[in-house]
Structures are given as C-alpha cells and as structure tokens.
Amino acid sequence: MSEAVSPLASPFPALPAIAGVTPRIVRAGYKDWGRCDLTYVELIEGTAVAGVFTRNVCCSSEVELGRQNVKQGKARALVVNAGNSNAFTGYRGREAVEQIMEQVADHLGCGREEVFVSSTGVIGVPLPKDKARAGVEAALTAHPCGWEDAARTIGTTDTFPKGATASAMIGDVKVHFSAIIKGSGMIAPDMATMLGYVFTDAAVDPAFLQQCLSASADATFNCITVDSDTSTSDTVLAFATGAAGNAPLVSFESAGADAFAAALQSVCRELAHLVVKDGEGAQKFIEVAVTGAVSDASARKVGLAIANSPLVKTAIAGEDANWGRVVMAVGKAGEPADRDRLSIGFGGVWAAKDGQPLADYDEAPVAAHLKGREVRISVDLGLGQGRATVWTCDLTHGYISINADYRS
Amino acid sequence: MSEAVSPLASPFPALPAIAGVTPRIVRAGYKDWGRCDLTYVELIEGTAVAGVFTRNVCCSSEVELGRQNVKQGKARALVVNAGNSNAFTGYRGREAVEQIMEQVADHLGCGREEVFVSSTGVIGVPLPKDKARAGVEAALTAHPCGWEDAARTIGTTDTFPKGATASAMIGDVKVHFSAIIKGSGMIAPDMATMLGYVFTDAAVDPAFLQQCLSASADATFNCITVDSDTSTSDTVLAFATGAAGNAPLVSFESAGADAFAAALQSVCRELAHLVVKDGEGAQKFIEVAVTGAVSDASARKVGLAIANSPLVKTAIAGEDANWGRVVMAVGKAGEPADRDRLSIGFGGVWAAKDGQPLADYDEAPVAAHLKGREVRISVDLGLGQGRATVWTCDLTHGYISINADYRS
Structure with a gap:
C-alpha cells in the first residue's frame, strides 16, 4: 500500500466469514517490498464460479486460462500473485500459471481447471516459478486470515484496502457476500489491474451465477473509468459455495433470485466505486x-x-x-x-x-x-x-x- | 497569445502573399484583451473553396453553415472571430453569423453563401451583433496585413502564431500556398478550436480541391490528437484563387495535379504538427x-x-x-x-x-x-x-x- 492514502478512502468494512471459503496469505517475495504478496483462497467442493474478464486483446495467460476454465463453472481455489503481472511474457509466463494450477490441484485432489490464478504487478517479466512454487507450498498450510489482510495482499499501488458486503434472503435462508477488490488505474511498473473477488455462501447454479455477474458488471465495473485505459489482466470472479443450504438458484424463476441478484449488484457497485475512489490522484x-x-x-x-x-x-x-x-x-x-x-x-x-x-x-x-x-x-x-x-x-x-x- | 511560449515553438516562416487574397485585421472587442480579434480575408471572384469540419455532433452555427455552403464551391471572403466561439448559443448565435455573411455579401456584391465565418473563444455567449457589425465594417476598408498578423489574430490560447508554405509546378506555372492555423487543445473559457486556412493562387476545380483537401486532412489533421477531445468548431478551409493562371486542375488526370496534391498535403501536415507542438503543456x-x-x-x-x-x-x-x-x-x-x-x-x-x-x-x-x-x-x-x-x-x-x- 502506498503511504499517501486517497482523500476519498473509507475504513475497511466488517466483512463476515463465508462458510466454505478459507483465505490465507503468505510472502512469495515476487517483489522486495516486505509484505505478503500471495493470496490463496480455498473453496469447498461444489463451489460454483462465474467470471468477467478484460476485453483488452493483449491479455495475460491468467486471463486466457481463467476465461476458458470458468466455462465449466466449478472452483476449488483462487491464487492471486501481487508484484508481477506476468503479462507479455510469452510461453514462459503461461508455464508459471500452469504450474500453480497443477500444484494446487494436486494438493486438493481436484481438476486443474478448478484452480483460478490472477497476477498483478510489473509486466514483461515471467512470474518466477521457484518463488511461486515455494509461496503456494507455504500458502496451502498457512493459518487462515481475515478479509482485510487478503484485500491488502492482493493490492499493489492501492492506497487503501477495499471490501464490500451484503446479504439477501433466499426463502428463509440468509445468504452472505464478502468481496474484495484491488485497482487504482493502470500504472507502471505495477499495472494496477482491477482484480475483484466476490464470495457468497449461497447455492447458485454456475450458469445463473454467470448471468447475474455479467449483468452486474455491465452496470458497475463497465461503468467506471479512471483514465480510459484498460488493463491486460482485469478480472472479476464470483464464487458461490452453497454452504448456506438454500434451495439452489437456477434462474430468475427461483424464489429469492431477485434478492440475490440485487445484493450481488450492490456489492459490485460498491467495489467499483472503491476503485474509482482510489483513482490515481483522485480528489473528487x-x-x-x-x-x-x-x-x-x-x-x-x-x-x-x-x-x-x-x-x-x-x-x-x-x-x-x-x-x-x-x-x-x-x-x-x-x-x-x-x-x-x-x-x-x-x-x-x-x-x-x-x-x-x-x-x-x-x-x-x-x-x-x-x-x-x-x-x-x-x-x-x-x-x-x-x-x-x-x-x-x-x-x-x-x-x-x-x-x-x-x-x- | 499566452506569455509562456511552447518549448516546441518555431519562428513564423516567411509566407508569400497569394495573388487574389487580401487579409486584414481589426479590433472588434469581443473580449477585453487589447489586441485585434477579427480577421477578414477578401478573395477575388472565381475563388474555389473546399472544407473539412468537426464531426462533433454539438457543432456551432458557423460549422453548420460552412458545411452547407462549401458544397457550392465558391468563396469571396472569410471572417474569423476570436474571443467568442458562439457555440451552444441557439438561434441568437445563428443570427449573428447570418448578419456577418449578409454584411460582407452586400459590400462585395456576392452571394451570402460565398462568405465563410468561423468563431473561437468562450462558449454559451451569443456573438454580440453590434460588435460584429462594427468590426466587419472597419475590416472591409482596413489596410491589408501580413500572414503573421493574421495568424496571431485568429489565435486565442495559442502560445505562438502558426503558418506554413509550399509551392508546386503545374506545367510551367509555379503555384504558391500560404496557410495559417490556430489551436492548442480545447480549453475554457476559450474553446481552443482548431481553425486552419490554406490559400493558394492555383486554379483548381472546387470538387477536385475538396477531394485533395479531404485526403490531406485524413492523413494529417485526422491523425493528430492533443487530449482526445474534439471541439465543436473545428474547421479547415482551402481557397484557390486561380490567379496563378495555370490550366485548371480538375482531377488527378490533370497535368501537375499530383504535385499540387502533394504540396497541399505537406502544408496540412506542417499545420497539423504545429497544433500538436502548441498542445497544452506539451514538452515533447x-x-x-x-x-x-x-x-x-x-x-x-x-x-x-x-x-x-x-x-x-x-x-x-x-x-x-x-x-x-x-x-x-x-x-x-x-x-x-x-x-x-x-x-x-x-x-x-x-x-x-x-x-x-x-x-x-x-x-x-x-x-x-x-x-x-x-x-x-x-x-x-x-x-x-x-x-x-x-x-x-x-x-x-x-x-x-x-x-x-x-x-x-
């Protein structure tokens, strides 16, 4: 985190733990900055995933693989590397991402395509595989952390950690959302990519989760701009563990679907506003x-x-x-x-x-x-x-x- | 002219007088800035005209009328008001432009559609008709001036006067170009509209002049950007008096047409570069x-x-x-x-x-x-x-x- 905090910053809100979601942070040392820089989030079996990704043609391997894997709708883990965006690094960058996916999949006994990876930071330098391997190894067994720690760890040039929360009633089951995001423009050597993650304990069919996330993104993330520049790595993922035990949402016909969609959109809007409020040099x-x-x-x-x-x-x-x-x-x-x-x-x-x-x-x-x-x-x-x-x-x-x- | 001259400025070049073209400047007092602010250029009968205009949907009445009148291809005069852009002023702004066209047409005994008007400066304030009338009245009989004076007078927030010149051989006739331009971004209260005027003594059919100007603009004016913002008043006009006496150019089949088009494009490129070099805050x-x-x-x-x-x-x-x-x-x-x-x-x-x-x-x-x-x-x-x-x-x-x- 930078030292000069945006005048538009707000305190980190109280984000609830989400059943089925375990965040952990470690220091992989991608950059010499004396802080944690690798975030690992484990998700229980049966977690649905949806995603929206940058339209920048020169996207990173993380985005290419994420866009491809989100289609099968299942997730068991998320890994976020801060300090190196791994963008514009050719096949070597792609190998590093595949290594992380394989390492986590082996540990969890799941498919590689259920492991989602994001990276943000300096471009043109392949993510160092040795640091990634040691970092992930440590993360797999690290103590769980709170959302504010995770929000700080995914950040690069952000001047404050960003989170949002909401809840919704699905029938008589209350479902919860905790969400974090990083981003404040696109600056070098750190490409201040927007990376956002929404976690909910609701049970949601992946296709419907994707429908809700895409609609929310259109009205929120796609309606903000700091400097008209779009990063090569922008990613927002939504994970739904189902641990709340509600009757699964499969379409807007499902009871409680409207409330769920509205809560998801309000979380996305808050995250989007927080990115603008940390816009580079923003005073208003x-x-x-x-x-x-x-x-x-x-x-x-x-x-x-x-x-x-x-x-x-x-x-x-x-x-x-x-x-x-x-x-x-x-x-x-x-x-x-x-x-x-x-x-x-x-x-x-x-x-x-x-x-x-x-x-x-x-x-x-x-x-x-x-x-x-x-x-x-x-x-x-x-x-x-x-x-x-x-x-x-x-x-x-x-x-x-x-x-x-x-x-x- | 602003006091802090752009570090990318160059001295005003030696622009030749163009046979059939008489520039004059006066002080209409559109703004309280102690300098001339109305440029009047008289053109001999038979002068061909071509123009390219802003694509900004919220264009000024000057642009609307110019775009319409340039189609008939004939020009006898140009009036440029500096200090008031007359943009976003509704019917009152349009009346002021029509008054100027009528006043000059009455004096020259030509059609109103042969009088071209541009305005640049503060927006939202209708061009004061009384000042315009008195200014034009004085301009009609003022002493002719040189190109550098005209270039300074059309300027608003420009930090240096801008001109370019070229010549071309059409058969054994040498034709000349003198051109001036103003613009340095789009700033308020002065909308630093780009206004460019190219004068040549060549004899050119209006349709061919338009063809050459449009092609030149595509490769020059439409290839520059200061801040991505386009003004409501951008205009470039080319006037060809025919006084050089060459065999009129009617198409690229005409002898010397290539040389003429190349010279026109080089003038346009130089003008375009000068605008960028006076870009607001430009250091490079x-x-x-x-x-x-x-x-x-x-x-x-x-x-x-x-x-x-x-x-x-x-x-x-x-x-x-x-x-x-x-x-x-x-x-x-x-x-x-x-x-x-x-x-x-x-x-x-x-x-x-x-x-x-x-x-x-x-x-x-x-x-x-x-x-x-x-x-x-x-x-x-x-x-x-x-x-x-x-x-x-x-x-x-x-x-x-x-x-x-x-x-x-």
Whole structure:
C-alpha cells in the first residue's frame, strides 16, 4: 500500500466469514517490498464460479486460462500473485500459471481447471516459478486470515484496502457476500489491474451465477473509468459455495433470485466505486447521470465520453462548473444527440437547458456543490428514454505525478 | 497569445502573399484583451473553396453553415472571430453569423453563401451583433496585413502564431500556398478550436480541391490528437484563387495535379504538427508509427489509441520507455492484434519483439532518445500491410495547470 492514502478512502468494512471459503496469505517475495504478496483462497467442493474478464486483446495467460476454465463453472481455489503481472511474457509466463494450477490441484485432489490464478504487478517479466512454487507450498498450510489482510495482499499501488458486503434472503435462508477488490488505474511498473473477488455462501447454479455477474458488471465495473485505459489482466470472479443450504438458484424463476441478484449488484457497485475512489490522484468522486438518450447503451457511451474527457475531469478538479466541456464531450461521443435539446446540470441544478445557458442560472449552489468530494453531473439529451450512470474521478496533478514523475 | 511560449515553438516562416487574397485585421472587442480579434480575408471572384469540419455532433452555427455552403464551391471572403466561439448559443448565435455573411455579401456584391465565418473563444455567449457589425465594417476598408498578423489574430490560447508554405509546378506555372492555423487543445473559457486556412493562387476545380483537401486532412489533421477531445468548431478551409493562371486542375488526370496534391498535403501536415507542438503543456512532440496492421484504417485506430492514452503520454513526459503501456493501448484499441506477434520500439530501437521483451535490449540509446524534444514510437502488429502515422504531445503538469488550476 502506498503511504499517501486517497482523500476519498473509507475504513475497511466488517466483512463476515463465508462458510466454505478459507483465505490465507503468505510472502512469495515476487517483489522486495516486505509484505505478503500471495493470496490463496480455498473453496469447498461444489463451489460454483462465474467470471468477467478484460476485453483488452493483449491479455495475460491468467486471463486466457481463467476465461476458458470458468466455462465449466466449478472452483476449488483462487491464487492471486501481487508484484508481477506476468503479462507479455510469452510461453514462459503461461508455464508459471500452469504450474500453480497443477500444484494446487494436486494438493486438493481436484481438476486443474478448478484452480483460478490472477497476477498483478510489473509486466514483461515471467512470474518466477521457484518463488511461486515455494509461496503456494507455504500458502496451502498457512493459518487462515481475515478479509482485510487478503484485500491488502492482493493490492499493489492501492492506497487503501477495499471490501464490500451484503446479504439477501433466499426463502428463509440468509445468504452472505464478502468481496474484495484491488485497482487504482493502470500504472507502471505495477499495472494496477482491477482484480475483484466476490464470495457468497449461497447455492447458485454456475450458469445463473454467470448471468447475474455479467449483468452486474455491465452496470458497475463497465461503468467506471479512471483514465480510459484498460488493463491486460482485469478480472472479476464470483464464487458461490452453497454452504448456506438454500434451495439452489437456477434462474430468475427461483424464489429469492431477485434478492440475490440485487445484493450481488450492490456489492459490485460498491467495489467499483472503491476503485474509482482510489483513482490515481483522485480528489473528487464524479457521478455522471445521462438521461433522455435513444437507448441505455447510447446513454452509457455518452456518459463514458464525458467521464473520459480530460477537459471535463480537469474542470471538476478545478471546481469549475464548465458545462461547455460537457457539451463538447457529448458531441464527440458519436451517439445521437441534438445540440438544441441538450440540458446539463451540476448537483441537481440545471446550467443549460435545450441547448442554451439558462437566463436565471444561479451558479452559487453549483459552486458550493463542486467544492465537495462527490460531484454529480446530469445530462439530458431530450431524445428518448435511454439512461445510464457512470462514475469516474477528477484528473489532477496527482495523476501526472504518479505516472510521469517516475523513471524506470 | 499566452506569455509562456511552447518549448516546441518555431519562428513564423516567411509566407508569400497569394495573388487574389487580401487579409486584414481589426479590433472588434469581443473580449477585453487589447489586441485585434477579427480577421477578414477578401478573395477575388472565381475563388474555389473546399472544407473539412468537426464531426462533433454539438457543432456551432458557423460549422453548420460552412458545411452547407462549401458544397457550392465558391468563396469571396472569410471572417474569423476570436474571443467568442458562439457555440451552444441557439438561434441568437445563428443570427449573428447570418448578419456577418449578409454584411460582407452586400459590400462585395456576392452571394451570402460565398462568405465563410468561423468563431473561437468562450462558449454559451451569443456573438454580440453590434460588435460584429462594427468590426466587419472597419475590416472591409482596413489596410491589408501580413500572414503573421493574421495568424496571431485568429489565435486565442495559442502560445505562438502558426503558418506554413509550399509551392508546386503545374506545367510551367509555379503555384504558391500560404496557410495559417490556430489551436492548442480545447480549453475554457476559450474553446481552443482548431481553425486552419490554406490559400493558394492555383486554379483548381472546387470538387477536385475538396477531394485533395479531404485526403490531406485524413492523413494529417485526422491523425493528430492533443487530449482526445474534439471541439465543436473545428474547421479547415482551402481557397484557390486561380490567379496563378495555370490550366485548371480538375482531377488527378490533370497535368501537375499530383504535385499540387502533394504540396497541399505537406502544408496540412506542417499545420497539423504545429497544433500538436502548441498542445497544452506539451514538452515533447510524439510520432507514433504503426505498421503490420490488417489495414491502414486499423493502423490509424491503433495509433490513436496509443496517442490518446494518458498512461503512454505521461510515460513519455517522464522520459520512461514504458513499452508495457504501449502494449496496453494496442490491446484496448479494439482492432485485430496478436499479443505474441507484437513488437514495440522507441527511436528506432526495438524494446520488445514478437510479444516478449528482447533479451539483448539496450535501453541506453532509447533513454537518450526520450530525453529529446521529438520522440518516435514504433509499433509493428505483425499481421498485414496496413500502416499509419499519428502525432501527439506528452501529458504534463502543464496540461493540468492550464485546465484545472482555473476557476470561472
């Protein structure tokens, strides 16, 4: 963890233990940083798994194998290496991942495809097999740890550990979620990949778990941006042990499925927000709500064009209610928009309506809103019913300092 | 002009007068900045015109009218207002543009559609009609000025005036080009729109002029990026007076057409580079050359993904040969790419080949190259024959200072 904690950080929440899930951490020594860097999570037999992965074409072997293995829906273990992303390392990197899968599978007596591996950190250097082997060996029998320790151990350039929790009633059975995530942009030498893991004791069919996770990711992880750059290793996995003993969820027809899906989405949203709040150099958390688009997908594209605009992000950093930059970002999104129907507001106050600045626009409440840590931008396109909300952070000198004031 | 001149600035070149073109400048007082802010360029009868305009959906009335009027191919005058972009001003903004067109057309005895207007500066404030009327009135009879004065007058946040020149032989007739441009990103309250104007004494059919300008723009203006944001007012116009007396160019079959097109493209490339060199906060000029793509269009998309990546741009600012960030940017472009065929180099030295860091990679010459003002990034995708070159600048604290350390 870095020493300068994000001003948007919050204390680590109280995450419950999840029946059937045993996290452990050890020091594999991938990097000389005097902390644990290998997280091993054992899962009881029968655990269902679902996953969403980066769309970056130049993805790591971990992502390739995970994407392939998640299809069979079963998991017995998760291994997360911090300090080396193992990306862009060719066949040698792939061999290291396969070695870890084999080692854990041999220990648990399960299939290799039930062992999921993630790595985050320096790129272009194959994960050292000897360190991985010794680290995993130690992890298999290490004492179990708490979620905050696990959250710290999967982190690299994160400035605070990130976790979220929720519960839901499935019939008369209460199921629990504990989830951790790391990520704060994409920086080198550590590629600050987003790696998120959700654990629940609910019994869920893998296909339905995948359906819920994909839908949740679309509305959460795919609606955040720090700097428009996507990592080669981004991964979110959901594990459902079934230990709660509820009647298994197989579709939205199952009793309690809606509550389960809603709880999963709320956990994912919280994790996504935490990543933005640890965005490199972030001083403000920005919500962009787009309404009146021709479709939800169109609204999201417009929202992301705004959230990715360096000029919008620097304006917010400067506490400047610069709706002109928002107009520009709407226009460059390439989605249907009509300048003369466009309305833009900050913190619930409209600055421009129907393509023109409001004559009676009172900037005082907007200026006060922009001085806060959380800023809300509203855009109404005036065309249809499509809507989306996306989240980002401001672009500050801190981002430049972290990413440019550095020499390898 | 700002006081802190870009370190990438060059002295204004010696631009020849173009027969049939008379530039004049006056002070309309759009903004209280004690300098001329209205440029009026009179063109002789028979002048052909071609134009390329922003694709931003929220474009200004100037762009709407220009795009419409350029189709008839004839021009008698150009008016450029600096200090007020007149964008996002509804019908009142449009009326101001129409007033200017009418006033000039009445004076010259030409059609209103032969008068082209551009505006750049603060948005959301309708161009004041009274100031525009008085300014144009004065401009119609002002003394002619030189190109450097005109280049300064169309500028807003530019830190240096920008011009380019070329010549070409059409048969035994030498034709000349003088061109000016303004732009340095998109900043508020001034939207630092890119406005470029090329004047030539060649005789060229309007349709062929448009064909040449569009092709030139694709390889030059559409291959630069400062911050990925596109203005609501971007415009490049080419005017050909025909005063040189060459046999008119009507297609690439015409003698001298190739030389003309090549000269036009070289002028456009120089103008495009000058805009990048005045990029907000720019300390380095970056060329990204992509080869081995499945098509030229695909290569350009990959190149722009690299050139727009905040992480690549900050790495160059930090003089860090961070090829991992280039890998990431290639992967996120969404174009065909194969991690294991990808090669990346800096200043002509390969750092990674075929998806792996080179074992004998010597970083010393690369480090020296990155300390210079001009940085070259080479990417070979290893897939096909597609190639493109794009240009950008680095992302520095200067960009943040200009855009965030400001309150309206």
